[in-house]
Amino acid sequence: MIALLVVLALLGAWQLYAELGGVDRLILPAPSEIATALVEDRGLLWNNFLVTASEVALGIGAALLLGFACAVALHFWLPLRRATYPLLIGSQAIPIVIVAPLLVVWLGFGMAPKVAIIALICFFPVAVTTLDALGRTDRDTLKLLRTLDATRWSAFRFAEAPAALPAALSGAKIAVAVAVIGAVFAEYAGSSEGLGHLILQSVPQLETARAWAAVVVLAAFAVLLFYALDVAQRRLLPWTRTEGRP
Amino acid sequence: MPFQTETPAARRPHPPGARGVRVESATRRFGDVTAVEALSLSVAPGEVVAVVGPSGCGKSTLLELVCGLSEPDDGVVEAGPAALMPQRDLLLPWASALDNAALPLRVRGVSKADARAAAAPVFAELGLAGFEGARPSELSGGMRQRVAFLRTLLAGKPVLCLDEPFAALDALSRADMQRWLADALGREPRTVLLVTHDVEEAVVLADRVAVLSPRPGRVVAELPVPLPRPRSVTDRAFVALRERALEALGS
Known part of the structure; x- marks a missing residue:
């Protein structure tokens, strides 16, 4: 509720600045003009949104799958962890801005490079948070499981995996927040459709309001994804609500 | 001596x-x-x-x-x-009281339904009836210790x-x-x-x-x-x- 008031206040200030500040509407359109663009260009925005949204969905899906799988594999097998952990960090150290055009050259202008770039960005927070959380399972609990003759797999299934789930989902939340940025970068690097492509096109056409409208749609999508995971987290992990939160 | x-x-x-x-x-x-x-x-x-x-x-x-x-x-x-009942109860916060008590059976590969069926009579016998579905955070310290003891017992x-x-x-x-x-x-x-x-x-x-x-x-x-x-x-x-x-x- 308070968040909504803050947004409204910011929009009001922006509207006032745009109308009274003497800024060219082609440089900074007022919120009202962006709203108009949202309505008038809804067909265009929607079609491009569908493209970007499916890139993001596939990219996040791949990142979650690979991230969890990698974390579990590295958790179970220490030599593999020693051998590939620097590589894992390296995957995040690559500046996406530089790699994106190269991937486009390699994978073409279609969906593939976008999905690859988003997956590359999102993989890291998922894998690292999950791996960390798996390793931080309560040692006494693991000891207890040993006295119950638990196998390595039982210990994972009954203690480590559920204990790591909250952190894994937090990693996924960070991932979705950056996934949308990744999608736009990927589209900047070479594409024929998508919201990033639309922004790139609208600015030289002096359709600034349309570009801003695309930004609004992207931001709304990122927020939506984040809260969807938040809800999933509460549904899946009801015990963290009663124990961890006030 | x-x-x-x-x-x-x-x-x-x-x-x-x-x-x-x-x-x-x-x-x-x-x-x-x-x-x-x-x-x-x-x-x-x-x-x-x-x-x-x-x-x-x-x-x-x-x-x-x-x-x-x-x-x-x-x-x-x-x-x-030997089965250990540790100083901290170490109940799994995500599992119900009954599932926590049945953990030793689950760990040995018993199915969820069978483990619950095996644990339930002892659970009730030791004064825990009615708390089967409660999460550890909903139990008092004494009840948590009972569940932890039962878990130790069911290790067999x-x-x-x-x-x-x-x-x-x-x-x-x-x-x-x-x-x-x-x-x-x-x-x-x-x-x-x-x-x-x-x-x-x-x-x-x-x-x-x-x-x-x-x-x-x-x-x-x-x-x-x-x-x-x-x-x-x-x-x-x-x-x-x-x-x-x-x-x-x-x-």
Whole structure:
């Protein structure tokens, strides 16, 4: 509720600045003009949104799958962890801005490079948070499981995996927040459709309001994804609500 | 001090295949710290032995040795398969009380439905009926300890190692839980090694009390408790035994 008031206040200030500040509407359109663009260009925005949204969905899906799988594999097998952990960090150290055009050259202008770039960005927070959380399972609990003759797999299934789930989902939340940025970068690097492509096109056409409208749609999508995971987290992990939160 | 051979526990029925515990001059060091030194202690099958001693005297180390979680640096530790009830209840916060109690079965590969079916009767018998679906965070400290004890019981091991099971409870619920545990052990007799810093608790529950010295821990006295159950803490013989145990602890 308070968040909504803050947004409204910011929009009001922006509207006032745009109308009274003497800024060219082609440089900074007022919120009202962006709203108009949202309505008038809804067909265009929607079609491009569908493209970007499916890139993001596939990219996040791949990142979650690979991230969890990698974390579990590295958790179970220490030599593999020693051998590939620097590589894992390296995957995040690559500046996406530089790699994106190269991937486009390699994978073409279609969906593939976008999905690859988003997956590359999102993989890291998922894998690292999950791996960390798996390793931080309560040692006494693991000891207890040993006295119950638990196998390595039982210990994972009954203690480590559920204990790591909250952190894994937090990693996924960070991932979705950056996934949308990744999608736009990927589209900047070479594409024929998508919201990033639309922004790139609208600015030289002096359709600034349309570009801003695309930004609004992207931001709304990122927020939506984040809260969807938040809800999933509460549904899946009801015990963290009663124990961890006030 | 010679062991008393005819303890009340020896006459109690015990599950088939039950085995006792034999610790023979065991020493365990952690770096420069010697946790227990030349400690000798035996528990006959079906006997309840309480180990009391000052904080940090190596009581928990003794239990880890008996449970096979660590090996002695010197000496011998022989024990039947032992289940540990740790000081913290260590219930899984995501699982219901019944599922927590049934964990030992699940870990051995029993299906969820079968594990629940097997745990439910004992669960109810030990006064937990109605709390099957409750998460640990919804249970009181005493109830959590009951679930933790039941989990230990359902591990199906002849030897139970209880590490200060009621240390975190207030005096009233502790007395309550001691009665409950005495009753539970009456129904499900096991060989029990109970570690506690509470002399009264030791005398209430045990057939024999072993007193440990400050670190490095070794047994300085063993007191048989030949009192009938249930025991009253105001009984004269009880008070006399408690005094003797306290004296041994202070010496």
